[in-house]
Amino acid sequence: MAIESLKYASPDTETKIEAKVFPRPSQHTAGIVDWLTTIDHKKIGLMYGMAALFFLLVGGIEALLIRSQLWSHNMEVLTNREYNQMFTMHGTTMVFLVIMPLSAAFFNYLMPLQIGARDVAFPRMNALSLWCFVSGGIILNLSWFFTGGSPAIGWFGYAPLTDTRFAEVLGDMGPDFWIFSLQMLGLASLLASFNFITTIINMRAPGMTMMRMPVFTWMTLIVSFLIILAFPAITIALVELMFDRTYGTNFYDFLEGGKPHLWQHLFWIFGHPEVYILILPAMGIVSEVIPVFSRKPLFGYGLVIFSGAIIGFMGFAVWSHHMFTTGMGVVATSAFSILTMLIAIPTGVKIFNWIGTMWDGRIRFDTPMLFALGFITMFMIGGFTGIMHSSVPIDAQHQDSYFVVAHFHYVLIGGALFGLFCGFYFWLPKMTGRMLNEKLGKLVFTLMFIGFNLTFFPMHYLGMIGQPRRTHSYNEGHGFETWNQIATIGSFILGIGIAIGVYQFVSAFFNKRLKPAGKNPWDARTLEWTLSSPVKEYNFARNPIIKARDQAWENNYGPKENHSQKEPLDDHGVHMPDRSWYPLLTAIGLFVMVIGMLFHASIDASGELVRNYTVAIAGGVVSTVGIIMWSLEGPAGYHLFPKEKEE
Amino acid sequence: MSDAAAHALDHHEPVTSTGIPNKKVLMWAFLGSDCMFFGTLISTHLIYRKISATVGGNFLDIRDVFDIELTSFSTFILLASSLFMALAVSAIHKGNLTSTRWMLFGTIIFGAIFLACQVYEFTHFVYAPGNELTLSSYRGEPHVFGSTFYVLTGTHGTHVAIGVFWLIGWLVYSFTGKMSTSDAMDVECCGLYWHFVDIVWIIIFPVVYLMEYAF
Numbered sequence: 001m002a003i004e005s006l007k008y009a010s011p012d013t014e015t016k017i018e019a020k021v022f023p024r025p026s027q028h029t030a031g032i033v034d035w036l037t038t039i040d041h042k043k044i045g046l047m048y049g050m051a052a053l054f055f056l057l058v059g060g061i062e063a064l065l066i067r068s069q070l071w072s073h074n075m076e077v078l079t080n081r082e083y084n085q086m087f088t089m090h091g092t093t094m095v096f097l098v099i100m101p102l103s104a105a106f107f108n109y110l111m112p113l114q115i116g117a118r119d120v121a122f123p124r125m126n127a128l129s130l131w132c133f134v135s136g137g138i139i140l141n142l143s144w145f146f147t148g149g150s151p152a153i154g155w156f157g158y159a160p161l162t163d164t165r166f167a168e169v170l171g172d173m174g175p176d177f178w179i180f181s182l183q184m185l186g187l188a189s190l191l192a193s194f195n196f197i198t199t200i201i202n203m204r205a206p207g208m209t210m211m212r213m214p215v216f217t218w219m220t221l222i223v224s225f226l227i228i229l230a231f232p233a234i235t236i237a238l239v240e241l242m243f244d245r246t247y248g249t250n251f252y253d254f255l256e257g258g259k260p261h262l263w264q265h266l267f268w269i270f271g272h273p274e275v276y277i278l279i280l281p282a283m284g285i286v287s288e289v290i291p292v293f294s295r296k297p298l299f300g301y302g303l304v305i306f307s308g309a310i311i312g313f314m315g316f317a318v319w320s321h322h323m324f325t326t327g328m329g330v331v332a333t334s335a336f337s338i339l340t341m342l343i344a345i346p347t348g349v350k351i352f353n354w355i356g357t358m359w360d361g362r363i364r365f366d367t368p369m370l371f372a373l374g375f376i377t378m379f380m381i382g383g384f385t386g387i388m389h390s391s392v393p394i395d396a397q398h399q400d401s402y403f404v405v406a407h408f409h410y411v412l413i414g415g416a417l418f419g420l421f422c423g424f425y426f427w428l429p430k431m432t433g434r435m436l437n438e439k440l441g442k443l444v445f446t447l448m449f450i451g452f453n454l455t456f457f458p459m460h461y462l463g464m465i466g467q468p469r470r471t472h473s474y475n476e477g478h479g480f481e482t483w484n485q486i487a488t489i490g491s492f493i494l495g496i497g498i499a500i501g502v503y504q505f506v507s508a509f510f511n512k513r514l515k516p517a518g519k520n521p522w523d524a525r526t527l528e529w530t531l532s533s534p535v536k537e538y539n540f541a542r543n544p545i546i547k548a549r550d551q552a553w554e555n556n557y558g559p560k561e562n563h564s565q566k567e568p569l570d571d572h573g574v575h576m577p578d579r580s581w582y583p584l585l586t587a588i589g590l591f592v593m594v595i596g597m598l599f600h601a602s603i604d605a606s607g608e609l610v611r612n613y614t615v616a617i618a619g620g621v622v623s624t625v626g627i628i629m630w631s632l633e634g635p636a637g638y639h640l641f642p643k644e645k646e647e
Numbered sequence: 648m649s650d651a652a653a654h655a656l657d658h659h660e661p662v663t664s665t666g667i668p669n670k671k672v673l674m675w676a677f678l679g680s681d682c683m684f685f686g687t688l689i690s691t692h693l694i695y696r697k698i699s700a701t702v703g704g705n706f707l708d709i710r711d712v713f714d715i716e717l718t719s720f721s722t723f724i725l726l727a728s729s730l731f732m733a734l735a736v737s738a739i740h741k742g743n744l745t746s747t748r749w750m751l752f753g754t755i756i757f758g759a760i761f762l763a764c765q766v767y768e769f770t771h772f773v774y775a776p777g778n779e780l781t782l783s784s785y786r787g788e789p790h791v792f793g794s795t796f797y798v799l800t801g802t803h804g805t806h807v808a809i810g811v812f813w814l815i816g817w818l819v820y821s822f823t824g825k826m827s828t829s830d831a832m833d834v835e836c837c838g839l840y841w842h843f844v845d846i847v848w849i850i851i852f853p854v855v856y857l858m859e860y861a862f
Contacts, residue, residue: 194677197672202663203663203669229679232681232683232684232686236684249782249794251691256789256791257695257698257791258791259698266691269687
């Protein structure tokens with residue numbers, strides 16, 4: 001951005017706090033310090049996205065190792081324990097370090113633009129959320145280097161696998177790393193969600209009523225509510241597990257009166273809403289993309305949103321369908337079975353609305369649309385097998401077989417990941433200012449679509465003929481080999497597709513030969529497309545006054561009274577907040593505290609257990625100081641006076 | 648221009664869509680989430696309460712451990728602290744700094760008394776001769792009651808402690824000369840948190856303590 005073109009007012013010195021350890025970097029900061037101290041929702045969103053894409057590759061490599069191990073009977077690519085570690089890390093990484101942060105990246109970047117806000121309600125808290133996510137990812141992957149290696153307990157960490165006495169390796173630290181990284185990631189998600197809820201409820205532009213908000217923003221709101229209500233269950237479950245492992249409590253210790261079953265309940269009370277936390281953002285993205293490429297407004301806008309809310313609400317009442325085989329009794333099992341079947345209705349409503357949107361539309365098959373269509377079809381297959389599982393007798397047969405693996409990968413790759421890739425192809429022109437290469441995009445889609453179906457469709461059959469999941473190897477003579485080999489070949493095709501896709505996304509930020517995108521390359525509908533690409537740091541040069549749903553479309557094609565207007569800029573200009581070091585400092589403090597907690601216990605020469613909390617307390621002090629300084633550093637900031645056409 | 652800038656920065660609270668300040672919405676969202684934290688802990692306690700009533704073949708009568716008079720006293724103290732908190736919020740809204748200071752001080756003291764009672768209670772339970780209730784055992788036998796009891800009431804105690812530190816922060820701030828009615832909303836958020844922690848105790852006290860005497 002050309003600073004020279006802007007009339008610039010110096011920050012007022014009086015409002016700045018005089019004594020500061022780390023002064024707030026001002027608007028001229030650039031380079032690495034800019035990225036470390038930024039509180040701009042767009043930059044935070046990009047960092048979320050880039051970190052998540054990195055973890056996507058890490059989790060993908062883990063998946064390919066699993067598939068290599070299963071190439072044929074009795075393979076020895078991985079040992080038994082390595083295999084267990086690999087599927088644990090693959091699951092945890094993909095759920096908490098890939099799909100959730102990729103969704104968070106889109107929430108961060110797009111939601112304020114879609115409601116006409118200049119930033120989220122609490123920009124520094126948003127930065128803290130990012131750094132907590134990054135340290136959570138680091139903590140999880142640090143586990144490889146310490147006693148016992150990474151956790152080998154499955155992504156759900158069922159008791160008593162987490163019991164210290166049953167550890168395969170004496171003093172196994174894997175589960176501890178897993179517990180603390182999940183706590184950090186939970187904190188990151190909670191902070192972000194409080195922020196998004198406040199932003200959507202409170203910072204909409206004038207005229208942006210709730211029922212004019214884009215569907216993606218609605219899904220952001222619903223998912224944020226799901227996160228703040230579902231994450232406490234796992235946070236407490238993990239606290240209890242930490243006490244079990246560290247201080248000898250008996251919550252899940254069946255030898256001393258605890259009930260491992262309780263862990264399953266607490267985990268899935270979180271875990272099932274989590275499924276909707278993963279899929280609803282992708283549904284939001286697809287609900288934005290399909291109308292644009294069908295050149296029609298979304299069919300049944302209100303019903304799509306209402307269905308999303310119902311899915312979110314009912315998501316809290318179906319958790320026990322993950323536990324049908326634990327013997328909960330006939331009444332509980334039947335109730336959860338019926339509720340699970342019911343949840344298919346709002347999901348089906350959404351699918352019919354997308355089809356209704358495309359019906360009679362002028363469909364363009366650009367890459368985002370291909371991914372959206374891939375999403376609908378693949379997600380439907382995952383949904384159908386999901387409805388099958390709601391039936392208790394069928395579920396009892398499918399439990400822990402490859403059929404279940406096929407089911408949730410159809411939902412999470414065919415659903416969530418295709419939806420997120422659709423979002424990248426759709427919005428990267430807005431984020432980078434450059435059009436992506438269509439041919440390469442279509443190649444990525446083809447590779448991913450073929451690879452994905454080759455990998456996971458045979459797993460339905462493998463599960464039906466009895467291949468158990470989470471099992472290191474299989475013997476000759478079951479007839480598993482052929483389909484496993486097809487799946488493995490497919491997984492490498494899928495991996496190549498994803499790798500090219502990630503390369504394409506990252507290179508779009510650097511490749512100057514790509515075509516410039518302009519404001520609205522897709523002739524899209526929502527408010528963010530009225531802004532320049534990439535979006536300026538202040539988002540809106542003038543506050544927009546919203547007159548209709550699909551404001552960008554109405555501005556281009558709608559009647560005059562539906563065109564958005566702009567509030568005049570008053571003589572204060574646009575107030576921009578300064579950057580801050582304190583979110584990063586607070587997150588570093590928390591990271592040190594976690595490391596201190598992980599390594600606080602040791603055995604001294606006489607065989608006594610010694611607890612040393614120095615590092616943990618030091619970390620706690622650092623983050624407390626960070627929070628105090630944060631609250632004292634005051635608003636500060638500077639003012640910009642952009643011209644009206646510079647947005 | 649810098650005068651105009653200063654003006655804008657002084658009036659930092661933006662106009663919101665609902666008219667409710669952002670921080671207050673944030674606090675309510677957090678409290679909604681915190682309900683689920685305590686809901687999980689209380690459920691855990693209730694689930695295990697009956698299941699694990701026997702120790703080494705003997706029935707555990709937790710009334711042998713509890714000191715209900717002390718806990719009733721500390722409950723009363725915690726509830727009374729809410730009155731001080733409400734008065735502190737009211738005083739800062741009216742700009743009465745002296746009164747705010749005293750009411751904050753009262754809240755802190757009562758919160759601290761509650762915490763002291765809890766520390767005494769925990770110590771007393773762990774070292775009660777013949778009746779030791781630890782995190783993992785009762786009378787030396789493995790047991791779950793101690794686990795759920797200490798983690799639940801300990802989490803609540805942690806909440807009270809955080810609240811006390813927050814209030815101390817306000818008390819210190821009130822002596823810097825910068826505190827004014829413009830801070831009223833922030834104090835009110837602190838008050839929301841404090842009242843919430845009280846309300847949680849109103850649930851914990853009957854469910855964890857009194858119920859042992861009724862059923």
